[in-house]
Amino acid sequence: MAVKVTEAKCTGCGDCTESCPSEALKVNDGKVHVSEDDCSDCAACVDVCPETALSLD
Numbered sequence: 001m002a003v004k005v006t007e008a009k010c011t012g013c014g015d016c017t018e019s020c021p022s023e024a025l026k027v028n029d030g031k032v033h034v035s036e037d038d039c040s041d042c043a044a045c046v047d048v049c050p051e052t053a054l055s056l057d
Helices: 015-019 044-048
Strands: 025-028 031-034
Touching: 015 025, 015 044
Parallel strands: none
Antiparallel strands: 025 031
8 A cells, every 4th residue: 555645735845755765756746646656655754744644544
């Protein structure tokens, strides 16, 4: 299961992309997008998101 993004909360700050060890997150058009194939479910991005826009549900 890949990280889920609540786009309404995401500001596109990029903090999560810097924390992702598998480089599964990219900011496009002001929002984060997750490559489900690359996401390792480590939750590093969830812990650093200042907007709580990411979750492992």
